[in-house]
Amino acid sequence: MRETILQKATKMFLSLGFKSVTMDDIANELGISKKTIYQHFANKTDLVEAATDNLFETIASGIDNIREQDKNSIEEVFIIRSFIMQHLNNETASPFYQLQKFFPKIFSCLRIKQFEKMNGCMIENLKKGIENGIFRPDININFVSRIYFTGLTGIKDSEIFPQDVFEVEKLTKMYLEYHLRAIVTPKGLSILENFI
Template sequence: MKTKILEKATKMFLNLGFKSVTMDDLANEMGISKKTIYAHFQNKTELVEACTMHVFQLISHGIDYICSLRKNPIEELYEIKKFALQHLNNERSSPQYQLQKYYPGIYETVKGKQFEVMTTCVLENVRKGIDLGIYRENLNIDFVSRIYFSGVTSIKDHRIFPTDQFPVTSLMDDYLEYHLRGIVTPKGRKILNELINSNQE
């Protein structure tokens, strides 16, 4: 039952927002009593934390799997972006913003974990790209990995990028292209252009 509550709550939080969903809403949706929920989670904050870590683990494992496929580094970043968006329901309810506003402690914890996973992933991605001659040799790898994380985090701020003006999927595509065009060699640019063109067909 705990797993079912966790999965349903995660889906509702991502679709409707951490603030919007109450324990009553969750109980009604599942056809159970609030008492049943509280038998597994002491309060809403504990449930939000469990759901947040659940999503983090899912995405982290998915990223690890994609990296293990040893794809072309440019293609790898697009695959990771697509996978993350699928598991965040395209972030329709601005979950990161709501988490930051209403559960700042949980937000900071998960952001720290995201930083570790993402910078490690991008460091490895950049190294592979340099070895293959599709990323520039003179890159400061640590800088690139951190500025990438910083950018990915910033574009999720709906005060800066309102969703009615910047739909999430196209915003992520624009950011990824912006990132890659700054680090590719002519050889890498050719691969990137081919990938972008194939995605538009």
């Protein structure tokens, strides 16, 4: 039952927001009592933390599986992007804005874990791309990896990138293209343009 509650809560949090969804909403969706939820989660904060941890672990595991496929660095980044978008249900920035505003400790821990995972993956991706001649050998790997993460999280700021102007799906694709064009070799550029 704990897993069922966790899966339903995660889905609702992503589509409606971490603050907006109440324990009553989750209980009603599952056709159970709130008491049943409280047998598995001490309170809403506990459930939000479990949901974000679960989502992070699912995505991190999926990214590892994609990396094991040994695609070229450009293709790998596009596949990972699609995978993440799919698991976040093409989420808008709103659920994570609510997480940041109303559950700041959980948000902060999640951001640290996201950075560690993404930074490690991106450093490996960049090294592989340089070895394969699709990324420029003169790039500063540590800088590029960090600026990539900063950009990905920055485009979720709905005040700077309002959703009525920038569709989430297109925005991440535009950012990916922008990022890759800055670091590819001519060989990498031809691979990139095949994806666009």
